[in-house]
Amino acid sequence: MPRIVMKFGGTSMAGIERIRAVAERVKREAEAGNQVAVVVSAMAGETDRLVQLCKEAAALYDPREYDVVVxxxxxxxxxxxxxxxQGMGLNAKSYMGWQLPIRASGHSAALIENIDVDVLERVFDEQGIAVIPGFQGVTSEGAVATLGRGGSDTSAVALAAAMKADRCDIYTDVDGVYTTDPRIVPHARKLDMVTYEEMLELASVGAKVLQTRSVGLAMRYNMPLTVLSSFEDKPGTMIVGEDFALGHIEESDMERNVITGIAHDKNEAMVTLTGLPDKAGTVAAIFAPLAEANINVDMIVQSVPRAGEPSVLTFTVPTASLAHSVAELNKVKSAIGFDEILTDTNVVKVSAVGVGMRSNAGIAAKMFQTLAERGINILAITTSEIKVSVLIPEEYTELAVRVLHTAYGLDAEQELTQ
Amino acid sequence: MPRIVMKFGGTSMAGIERIRAVAERVKREAEAGNQVAVVVSAMAGETDRLVQLCKEAAALYDPREYDVVVxxxxxxxxxxxxxxxQGMGLNAKSYMGWQLPIRASGHSAALIENIDVDVLERVFDEQGIAVIPGFQGVTSEGAVATLGRGGSDTSAVALAAAMKADRCDIYTDVDGVYTTDPRIVPHARKLDMVTYEEMLELASVGAKVLQTRSVGLAMRYNMPLTVLSSFEDKPGTMIVGEDFALGHIEESDMERNVITGIAHDKNEAMVTLTGLPDKAGTVAAIFAPLAEANINVDMIVQSVPRAGEPSVLTFTVPTASLAHSVAELNKVKSAIGFDEILTDTNVVKVSAVGVGMRSNAGIAAKMFQTLAERGINILAITTSEIKVSVLIPEEYTELAVRVLHTAYGLDAEQELTQ
Structure with missing residues (x-):
């Protein structure tokens, strides 16, 4: 008998009418012969309200009690x-994190350690449906734990892995993962399928459909995820392993694009250090204190100076860490002996993502050329096996995303108007 | 070291500002050298909101899931x-019903079976304060249980008994128990002290300060209760055993009234059966089906007929059970052979309550005379060791309460205006 996890987000659970619609979907899957566990979020806005109450109660609130509240x-x-x-005649019961139990590592942003599935096996033996609150677990001391914001996605995937589900369906208020932000590119296409790796790159650079952690977990357990709409009846986007995706492509989609999507991230700030002395260990001396302060340095560009002359070093950090970064750099400024720290937050990182680029030369070249044709200046570049990213001035965000979307052949075919 | 339980009701917990005021009171008791356990209600209105959500989800909601929600x-x-x-520097932690645990008998209106105090003893050993949600426990199957509306009072008293507290203080939105409803009698006096028995009579006939169940529990464990205001700093009303009360009276209050208070209850409906045959077993045949249907018959008056002639039987039932009562009586009507079932919901039960009446003749006589002087017709009478109740037409409620309050010497002395 197939086993599935269905997860519903906050907008899907906001009010009894929507919960009834959720129940109809669950009923359909149960009546289709699936063993079903349902993971739910709080009603939209409720977690924010509870977090706010904790903050008002004390500025430095105790994570143990915060977890009890939220x-x-x-x-x-x-x-x-x-x-x-139950009102629809189904045999359903709820099981809190402490009742299963879902063991978690600590408080407030806990990791799931393991999930006991004995209770669930008994529920399924009795043709029952288990309803499980997302976002929560229990610590080894028996205290309520929560997993950090968006943690219900992770709850769903962890539960699916523990109960060896055939798939995990994430119902949300969007109908899938798009080739890029549809607010920027109206012709963005919904993707039928992406790989875990692509989803991780798309999520971390802006497509906020799923908690990144849950995608990493699904990849580790090779658990097929589907993102789909709670409000419409149409297929969503499957997030799967590369083997599965490649098999699927050969069968049905010979012309799959090399590039899967274009993402952008305005959450990066550029730091430039001028007048760096040309001696061994200078770059290491700059990045060591940032690493110690847990600041995540991303794109790095060093100008190549003539021997013995000072050089310029440019890199990016998350905007939220910029002030902290500058403070750390000022501490080592005289020891290292550079001239100035320049910062710029009016930058954006634009990325082309796709597993297909591994076997395709020219992906990066096409990006640089496309941007150059529009006179867009590239400030920094970084690449991975499945991603090419450039840092550009923020004012070019929409233009860059649009021209790259077209250049990589991602635009949906438009209907012809007569 | 003295041990106390402090219980705060919904209006006392409604919002962070009020919770801060509650915390100040807790802090004061802790700093005065008490070991403190605090029992809290939900914010005012929250339980109603949650109950409403359950009702909307399904008309016949499952008590197990209802308990999870509320x-x-x-x-x-x-x-x-x-x-x-914690924000005030105190070592406080919350413990849910399932964490202590507080064992409860079932769902939705569960009874407390026992409370494990090991965790609390450890908290007190470490100079800690335990904060415990009222109204909840855990079943033997490990499911969340709730105790029925108003159950937080019962939680507090049960906890006080289990941890052998020296007293249990119930903070609420009134400042104590009054001789009667101050909305009817502006000169009603706040009582310094009432006995458990008096409080039970006052509560069950209208003075809704404390859940009746909690008073019964306090009586069983001889746990001194104090009802006092969350919002004002003044002494409340102690609810104690009779021995304690009598000792206290001798010391401080030689002139304590024989009557403690006047209560009224509009929740009674009068049923009159006419033309009852004069034969053995008729009355039993009428009350047996009502008892089987769990309908609580209170005041009973039977007219004394001449031998062999039909008689009239009058009694009261809770208004909520009236339709059910009539239906049950109609089933046995032809078998018993009475003429008519007359009903009247425009009646009120007015009671004079006081442990002192045991040793005082003339209490009932004074009531009948006082009401007769105002032309108030008495429809039925019932008495217990510490209570005299009469059923009268509802339109006389305020008049009857006022004249009895005065007749039994309960009016507060009025300040003279110059």
Whole structure:
């Protein structure tokens, strides 16, 4: 008998009418012969409200008690969904994180350590449906734990892995993963399928459909994920392993694009150090204190000076870490002996992502050429096996995303108007 | 070291500002050298909101899932109070019903079976404060249980008994128990002290300060209760055993009234059966089906007929059970052979309550005379060791309460205006 996990986000659970629609979907899957576990988020806005209450109660709130408060949102929706399913004649029960239990590592942004599936096996033996609050678990001391914002996606994938589900369906308020942000490119196409690696690159650079952690976990357990809409009945986007994706492509989609999507991320700030002395160990001396301060340095460009002359070093850090970075650099400024620290937050990182680029030369070249044709200046470049990213001035964001989307053949075919 | 339980109701917990005021009171008791356990209600209105969600989810909601949903209100306030206390430098932690555990008998209106105090003893050993959500426990199957509306009072008293507390203080939105409803009698006096028995009579006939169940529990464990205001700093009303009360009276209050208070209850409906045959077993045949249907018959008056002639039987039932009562009576009507079932919901039960009446003749006589002087017709009478109740037409409610309050010497002395 196939086993599935269905996960519903906050907008899908916002109010009894929507919970009823969720229950209808669950009923359909159960009646189609699946063993179903449902993972639910709190009603949209509820977690924010509870977090705000904790902040008002004390500026430095205790993570243990914070977890007690914020875990209540999912407790409410899981009970309400169980009641609604029962009202439709289904045998449904809720199980809190401490009841299964879902063991978690600590408080406030805990990791899931393991999930006991004995209770679930019993539920499935009795043709039951288990409703499980996302975002929560229990510590080894028996205290309520939460997994960090967006943690319900991770709950769903971890549960799917623990119960050896055939798939994990993530119902949300968008209908899938797109080739790029449809607000920028109206002709963006919904992707039928992406690989875990592509999704990780797309998520970390802007496509906020799924918690990144949950995608990493799905990849580790090779658990097929599907992102789809709670509100419409149409296929979503499957997120799968590369083998599966390649098999699928050969069968159905010979012309799959080399590039899967274009992402952009405005959350990067550029730091430039001038007048760096040309001696061994200078670059290491700059990045060591940043690494110690847990600041994630991304793109790095060093001008090549003439021997013995000072050079210029440019790199990016998350905008939220910029002030901290400058403070750390000022501490080592005199020891290293550079001239100035220049910063710029009006930059954006634009990335082309796709597993197909491994076997295709010219992907980066096409990007540079396309941008150059529009007179867009590239400030820094970084590449990985499945991604090429450039840093450009922020004002060119939309233009760059649009021209790259077209250049890589991602635009949806437009209907001809007569 | 003295041990106390402090319980705060929903209006006391409604919002962070009020929770901060609660925390100040807790801090004061802790700093005065008490070991403190705090029991909290959900924020005012929250339980109603959650119950409403359950009702909307399914008309016949499952009590197990109902409990999961509604228990969340107290989970939130207990976490928030713990955070607030920590913010004031106190060592406070919350413990849910399942964490202590507080064992409960079932769902939705569960009874507390026992409370494990090992965790609490450890908290007190470490100079800690335990914050415990009221209204909840855990079943033998490990499911969340709730105790029925108003159950937080019962949680507090049960906890006080289990941890052998010296007293249990119930903070609420009124400042104590009054001789009667101050909305009817502006000169009603706040009582310094009432006995458990008096409180039970006053509560069950209208003075809704404390859940009746919690008073019964306090009586069983001889746990001194104090009802006092969360919002004002003044002594409340102690609810104690009769021995304690009598000792206290001798010391401080030689002129304590024989009557403690006047209560009224509009929740009674009068049923009159006419033309009852004069034969053995008729009355038993009428009350047996009502007892089987769990309908609580209260005041009973039978007219004394001449031998062999039909009689009239009048009694009261809770208004909520009236339709059910009539249906049951109609089933046995032809078998018993009475003429008519007359009903009247425009009646009120007015009671004079006081342990002192045991040793005082003339209490009932004074009531009948006082009402007769105002032309108030008495429809039925019932008495217990510490209570005299009469059923009268509802339109006389305020008049009857006022004249009895005066007749029994309960009016507060009025300040003279110059």
């Amino acid at each position: 875990a209540s949102g999912e407790q409410v929706t899981s009970g309400l969904l169980a009641i609604t399913l | 228990a969340s209100g107290e989970q939130v306030t207990s976490g928030l109070l713990a955070i607030t206390l």
